[in-house]
Amino acid sequence: MAIFSVYVVNKAGGLIYQLDHYAPRADTEKTFSFPLDLVLRPHDERVVVAFGQRDGIRVGHAVLAINGAEVNGRFTADGKDVLEFLGNPANYPVSIRFGRHRLSSNEKLMLASMFHSLFAIGSQLSPEVGSSGIEMLETDTFKLHCFQTLTGIKFMVLADPRQTGIDALLRKIYEIYSDFALKNPFYSLEMPIRCELFDQNLKLALEVAEKAGPFGPGS
Amino acid sequence: MQKTEEQRGEKRREEKRREEKRREEKRREEKRREEKRREEKRREEKRREEKRREEKRREEKRREEKRREEKRREEKRKRIEIKLCCLRKKSYKLTSKYIRSYTSSMSRSPGRKQENHKISRELFVLTYGALVAQLCKDYEKDEDVNACLDRMGYSIGIRLIDDFLARSAVKKCRSYSETVDMIAQVAFKMYLGVTPSVSCNSATGNEFSLILDKNPLVDFVEELPAERASLCYCNLLCGVIRGALEMVHLAAEVSFLQDRLKGDAVTEIGITFLRKPEDRKHRRNK
Numbered sequence: 212m213a214i215f216s217v218y219v220v221n222k223a224g225g226l227i228y229q230l231d232h233y234a235p236r237a238d239t240e241k242t243f244s245f246p247l248d249l250v251l252r253p254h255d256e257r258v259v260v261a262f263g264q265r266d267g268i269r270v271g272h273a274v275l276a277i278n279g280a281e282v283n284g285r286f287t288a289d290g291k292d293v294l295e296f297l298g299n300p301a302n303y304p305v306s307i308r309f310g311r312h313r314l315s316s317n318e319k320l321m322l323a324s325m326f327h328s329l330f331a332i333g334s335q336l337s338p339e340v341g342s343s344g345i346e347m348l349e350t351d352t353f354k355l356h357c358f359q360t361l362t363g364i365k366f367m368v369l370a371d372p373r374q375t376g377i378d379a380l381l382r383k384i385y386e387i388y389s390d391f392a393l394k395n396p397f398y399s400l401e402m403p404i405r406c407e408l409f410d411q412n413l414k415l416a417l418e419v420a421e422k423a424g425p426f427g428p429g430s
Numbered sequence: 431m432q433k434t435e436e437q438r439g440e441k442r443r444e445e446k447r448r449e450e451k452r453r454e455e456k457r458r459e460e461k462r463r464e465e466k467r468r469e470e471k472r473r474e475e476k477r478r479e480e481k482r483r484e485e486k487r488r489e490e491k492r493r494e495e496k497r498r499e500e501k502r503r504e505e506k507r508k509r510i511e512i513k514l515c516c517l518r519k520k521s522y523k524l525t526s527k528y529i530r531s532y533t534s535s536m537s538r539s540p541g542r543k544q545e546n547h548k549i550s551r552e553l554f555v556l557t558y559g560a561l562v563a564q565l566c567k568d569y570e571k572d573e574d575v576n577a578c579l580d581r582m583g584y585s586i587g588i589r590l591i592d593d594f595l596a597r598s599a600v601k602k603c604r605s606y607s608e609t610v611d612m613i614a615q616v617a618f619k620m621y622l623g624v625t626p627s628v629s630c631n632s633a634t635g636n637e638f639s640l641i642l643d644k645n646p647l648v649d650f651v652e653e654l655p656a657e658r659a660s661l662c663y664c665n666l667l668c669g670v671i672r673g674a675l676e677m678v679h680l681a682a683e684v685s686f687l688q689d690r691l692k693g694d695a696v697t698e699i700g701i702t703f704l705r706k707p708e709d710r711k712h713r714r715n716k
Binding site: 360361362363364382385386388389390393394400 | 588589591592593595596597599602677678679
C-alpha cells in the first residue's frame with residue numbers, strides 16, 4: 212500500500228512540484244563471466260539491456276553500477292566507456308547492477324507536459340458534452356489519479372492500484388496547496404513551489420493516506 | 431245452542447292462536463333488535479379499540495422522535511464542550527461572539543485541524559483602516575488610491591479563489607447568475623460573515639449587483655473626509671472579486687455603484703461580465 216509520487220502541474224502544462232514518496236527499487240546485482248549473455252546497447256545517455264531477460268533483469272533495464280561503483284551515464288566511475296569495459300575479457304568476472312533508471316527532472320517535466328496535453332485531448336475526444344479530462348489511468352502496477360481544479364491546476368498522484376482514498380487525498384493536497392503555497396506572499400503563481408511548509412504538510416498527508424490503507428474512506 | 435258454543439269456542443281458539451302468533455312475532459322482533467344492538471355494540475367496541483391502538487402508535491412515534499432529538503442535542507453539546515475546552519486552553523482573547531460562530535461553523539471542512547483559530551475581527555478592520563489611511567498619505571489623488579486598492583485586491587483574489595474552492599468544494603457554476611449567487615451566499619459568508627443580496631441589472635444577464643446592508647470593513651468609519659470625496663473605501667473587495675473571477679476564466683468588471691460612506695442608502699457592488707452569455711457554451715471545458 213503505497214503512494215509512489217505526487218505531481219503538480221500549472222495551467223500552462225509546466226510541472227511546478229514533484230515528490231517521489233516511495234520508489235519500489237527493483238535492482239538486481241549479478242556477477243557475470245565472459246562472454247556476457249545479455250545484449251547491451253546505448254540508449255540516450257545510458258546503456259540498456261536490449262535482449263536477454265533473465266533472473267529479474269528485463270529488457271529496458273539500465274546498467275546502474277559496475278563492481279559496486281555507480282556508472283555515470285555511459286561511462287564508468289573511472290571514465291571508461293561501459294561497453295568497451297564489458298567487451299574486454301580481462302575485466303571479468305564483473306558484477307553489474309541492473310535496474311529501471313530513475314527519471315531525471317527534465318524527463319519528468321516533459322512527461323508532465325505530455326500528460327497535460329493528453330488530459331486536454333481526453334476531454335475533447337469524449338463523446339459526452341462537458342466531460343472533464345483524464346481522471347484515472349490504470350495499469351497493472353500503478354494507478355494515476357488526476358484532479359483538475361476550476362482554476363486549471365492539476366494534481367496527479369501515482370499510487371498502488373489497491374490504495375483507496377486517493378480522491379480525498381487529492382482534495383487534501385489542493386487544500387495544502389491553497390494554504391502553504393498560495394498564502395505565502397513570496398510565492399509567485401504558476402512558478403515552481405519551493406515552500407518548506409508545503410513539503411512537510413504534503414508528506415504528512417501522504418502518510419495519513421497510506422496508513423488508512425485499502426480500507427480507507429471511499430476511493 | 432251447541433253450535434254457537436262450538437263457534438264461540440272456535441273463535442276463542444282462533445283468537446288465542448292469533449294472540450300467540452302476534453306474541454311470537456313480537457318476540458322475534460325483539461330478538462332481532464337485540465341482535466342488532468349487540469352488533470352495533472361490537473362494532474363500536476372495535477372502532478374504539480382501533481382508535482386506542484392508533485393513539486398508542488402515535489405516542490410511540492412521538493417518543494421515538496423525542497429520544498432521537500435528545501440524542502442529537504446531546505451529541506452536539508458534547509462536541510461543543512470539546513471544542514470549547516480546546517478554545518479555552520488557548521491564550522488568545524476570543525470574544526464570545528467568535529466562539530459561537532466558530533462552533534456553529536464546525537461542519538465546514540472535516541480535514542481542518544484545530545489550528546484554524548480565529549483572529550480578532552477588530553484587528554482585521556483596524557489593519558484595513560490603517561492600510562487605507564497610509565495609501566491616502568502616499569497618494570494625493572483619490573483615483574490613485576482606488577487603483578492601488580484594486581490592484582492589492584486583485585493579488586489577493588487570485589490566491590483566495592483556490593482557498594475558496596478547496597474549502598467549499600463547490601461544483602462548477604453553469605451560468606453567470608449561479609456564479610454571482612455563489613459569491614454572495616457562500617464566499618462572502620465564509621470570509622466576511624455577511625450575505626449580500628443579489629439582483630440582476632440588465633436584460634442580457636451580464637450585469638449583477640450585490641447589495642450589502644452590513645459591511646464589516648466600515649464598522650468604525652463614519653464618513654469620508656471632505657478632501658477624499660471620491661475615495662472607494664472598500665475597493666479592495668472589488669479587486670478581490672475581479673481577481674478571483676479571472677482565475678476561473680470569467681472576465682469581469684467590478685466596481686462600487688453605491689456607497690453608504692458617500693451618502694447613498696446602501697452599499698452596492700456591481701459585477702459586469704465582459705463576455706456574452708452565449709460564449710460560455712463554446713468555452714473549452716477545463
